[in-house]
Amino acid sequence: MTTLLHSDQPIHQRFTALVEDTPGPSWQDLFERCWPGYRDWYLRNGVFGRPSYLDCRRALRKHMPELVSTWERLVELAGGGDIEARILSMWCPPVYIAGCSQAVWIDPFGEQGPALLRNYDYSPDLLEGNWLATRWCGQRVLAMGDCLWGALDGINEAGLAASLSFGGKTQAGEGFGIPLVMRYLLEVSTTVEEACDILKRVPAHMSYSITLLDTNSHWATVYVGPDQATYVTRRRAITNFQHQVDWPAHAKATSAVERLAALEYWVVDKTHSLPAVAAALLQPPLFQTSYRRGYGTLYSAVYQPASRSVELFWQDQRWPQSLFAPQAGERDIVFPIGPS
Structure with a gap:
């Protein structure tokens, strides 16, 4: 639950982990x-x-x-x-429009498996803050919930991790809200290839980019939308536009181009460790504080398919979970005050 007070007061958000x-x-x-x-x-x-x-x-x-x-x-x-x-x-x-940054990190020394990292940028008024551990279709899924049973990002028992970001177009068409598409692919897929097949056949009602990573170290970023064919890329970093910037005002307001440049620097450079990349998510331009404008960073996450683990983190707190033994609990977060 979010509490928005007077413009000069902090913003509070409660995150809850449910195991059912x-x-x-x-x-x-x-x-x-x-x-x-x-x-x-x-x-x-x-x-x-x-x-x-x-x-x-x-x-x-x-x-x-x-x-x-x-x-x-x-x-x-x-x-x-x-x-x-x-x-x-x-x-x-x-329709609904968010921000978000996401990237695939590959160990420059080959000592550990790759990781999927993301910042979720949105209005705190509209965040559920529910972290759901379930077995609805057989395999365990641990996902940050949205739209009551959808997913913003998550990982399943097979070791498939997935994360979404807004694709930068306002057009809406006939299709499902992307959180339910995310839920579906986490419930029934085991590999990036299987998830891509789902994204090619299940219609999405707005433009989104989905980054996928599995235990075989396969990854993809997939562009979906109601006015385009599903497009599978090998991009390791994405923010809020696909082939090009289609909504300049949104890209400027959310620093989408600058965030992408920062992400590419951190994940393409061969010398950056996973802790260093995670720390970069908490710094501008990747970390955003425009909460009252609807695109502050509400949480950061790092998914490691090889260990079936995930960690949510903020400026002053970290919350690790294992898919093998998820734990119910709560965290209260206070966000820094951004522009009113």
């Missing part, structure tokens, strides 16, 4: 806590401005059949209503 193999009371509590905000967001253009229940169910069955039984269980826990079912399907939701 199958949807039950913990998820239901999460839903009840977050539901009013999501309902207002989803219905801001009216109930008839969104797809019908039948359209939502048909889209899930066609594109993500393995998730249908989990979706039905979540709808039941949410009270079984029509609006709840439609929101949880994440089919053609309203």
Whole structure:
């Protein structure tokens, strides 16, 4: 839960780790806590401005059949209503725009496996802050949650790590909200290749870049969007544009070009250690403090597929987790004051 006070006061955010193999009371509590905000967001253009229940169910069955039984269980826990079912399907939701930086680091000395690092930049008002450890489709998934059961970034039991960033275009089309696409590929994929196949066939309703890394040391950054064919690249660093800057005002406001240059310096240079790259995420231009403008850095993360481990970290705290033994808990974070 986020507390936004007067413009000259600090911003507080609580992060919560939940461990629940199958949807039950913990998820239901999460839903009840977050539901009013999501309902207002989803219905801001009216109930008839969104797809019908039948359209939502048909889209899930066609594109993500393995998730249908989990979706039905979540709808039941949410009270079984029509609006709840439609929101949880994440089919053609309203638009949303974030920031984010992400990169793949490769050990210059070949002594340890590669890592996926990311900064998540967004409005603290809109962050769930829920870290979910689940077994919804068989394998363990540990992911930072969004849209009640979607994922912003995460890792699964097979050692596949994935992270998303906004792709820099405002156009929206027919497709799923990207957090549910992320959830799906973490639930059913085991390799980068399998995840790429999913991203090629499952439509996304807005432009996003997804960086993938697995235990075979394979990686890819994949561009998805409603107005383009899915494009698989070997880019090791990405911010908030794909082939070129399509939204100059957003790129300028979020320092997207400068962040990309910094990331490329840290991950392409052969001499930088993983701790050094992680430390760079907490410094400008990668670390951003424009929280009240909607793009402050809310958390940083480093995923290491070889050890199935992940660590969230901030300016003054670190929170490591192992996929083999995730632990429930809470962390209270105070963000530095940025421009009002």
